[in-house]
Amino acid sequence: MSIHGYSQFPQKRMRRQRFSKFSRDLVREHSLSAKDFIYPVFVLPGETQKQEVPSMPGVVRQSLDILLKTAEKCVQLGIPALALFPVIESEKKSEGAEEAFNQEGLVPTVVRRLKKEFPDLGIITDVALDPYTIHGQDGLINDQGYVLNDETTAVLCKQAVCHANAGADIVAPSDMMDGRIGEVRKSLDQSGSSLTQILSYAAKYASSFYGPFRDAVGSAANLGSGDKYTYQMDPANSNEALQEVALDLKEGADMVMVKPGLIYLDIIRRVKDNFAVPTFAYQVSGEYAMLKAAAEKGWIQYEACVLESLLSFKRAGADGILSYFAIEAAQWLNERG
Numbered sequence: 001m002s003i004h005g006y007s008q009f010p011q012k013r014m015r016r017q018r019f020s021k022f023s024r025d026l027v028r029e030h031s032l033s034a035k036d037f038i039y040p041v042f043v044l045p046g047e048t049q050k051q052e053v054p055s056m057p058g059v060v061r062q063s064l065d066i067l068l069k070t071a072e073k074c075v076q077l078g079i080p081a082l083a084l085f086p087v088i089e090s091e092k093k094s095e096g097a098e099e100a101f102n103q104e105g106l107v108p109t110v111v112r113r114l115k116k117e118f119p120d121l122g123i124i125t126d127v128a129l130d131p132y133t134i135h136g137q138d139g140l141i142n143d144q145g146y147v148l149n150d151e152t153t154a155v156l157c158k159q160a161v162c163h164a165n166a167g168a169d170i171v172a173p174s175d176m177m178d179g180r181i182g183e184v185r186k187s188l189d190q191s192g193s194s195l196t197q198i199l200s201y202a203a204k205y206a207s208s209f210y211g212p213f214r215d216a217v218g219s220a221a222n223l224g225s226g227d228k229y230t231y232q233m234d235p236a237n238s239n240e241a242l243q244e245v246a247l248d249l250k251e252g253a254d255m256v257m258v259k260p261g262l263i264y265l266d267i268i269r270r271v272k273d274n275f276a277v278p279t280f281a282y283q284v285s286g287e288y289a290m291l292k293a294a295a296e297k298g299w300i301q302y303e304a305c306v307l308e309s310l311l312s313f314k315r316a317g318a319d320g321i322l323s324y325f326a327i328e329a330a331q332w333l334n335e336r337g
């Protein structure tokens with residue numbers, strides 16, 4: 001009898017292909033690499049500024065000089081792109097969010113410098129007004145606090161053009177206003193930025209997992225007890241995500257995003273199956289905090305669980321993953337070869 005034993009039953013043994021490592025390697029359906037990641041960064045004004053984000057251990061807010069070193073690390077690791085999220089000083093926040101389209105503001109300044117130093121590193125900017133409004137909503141509001149759709153869209157267009165003029169490769173509207181992708185596309189084309197891509201946060205849910213992010217960019221205090229239920233999607237809905245994606249694609253989105261990530265893997269799969277377009281997933285701040293906290297307590301294995309969580313996005317159909325783990329994960333993956 002061989003080491004594998006002798007039996008006529010069952011005829012089909014799924015464990016056959018799992019028996020040897022070479023075979024497991026051969027039949028593996030999905031893989032992860034540094035090229036799958038987009039690294040989100042919180043950008044501070046000034047110089048030599050580096051602040052820990054208490055609810056996201058290991059994540060820092062950083063000023064441009066420090067960010068340049070982070071960007072260099074991403075290039076070395078093979079991470080294709082950075083996504084910028086600015087921390088705006090409270091004096092610069094206003095009702096009308098004018099700082100959002102200030103060509104000399106923080107985001108355009110940082111984009112210009114990053115593109116100059118690292119021309120091949122993709123730069124993605126967030127198009128939404130929440131860092132710039134005194135109330136922390138993603139758009140302009142009326143007397144009742146309702147976020148005004150078309151008025152907000154007009155400002156988002158100015159913001160997107162401002163980012164594109166600075167050299168952003170991809171603008172990413174994360175605001176969930178209706179019709180904004182078409183308007184942003186038109187504004188970019190009319191201002192000579194017809195090659196600037198649009199990554200639309202097409203299915204963005206009104207999630208409670210954004211908490212640590214709002215701490216990081218300082219919009220939590222501005223938002224107070226406010227919520228975003230009148231524009232972000234209801235976590236109970238799935239078909240609605242397909243409508244959102246269909247509209248954004250029709251309006252000219254080049255890529256779409258599903259957000260949050262891990263708890264919306266079903267949505268990623270449906271979007272990919274229905275539209276077969278570049279689909280991205282955002283492993284958001286609350287997901288990062290969850291994994292990090294459990295690992296810090298010694299309750300889960302950090303590296304293995306983080307990599308398994310990232311792989312799940314690929315299995316669900318995502319082409320790329322925004323994750324605060326990007327740098328660490330790329331290091332682990334590159335070391336393994």
Ligand code: PBG
Nearest residue numbers: 128130174209210213284285286
């Ligand atoms: C807002 C924005 C949010 C995130 C990215 N852009 C938060 C929100 O909608 O309130 C969350 C990202 C994260 O939690 O990591 N435009």
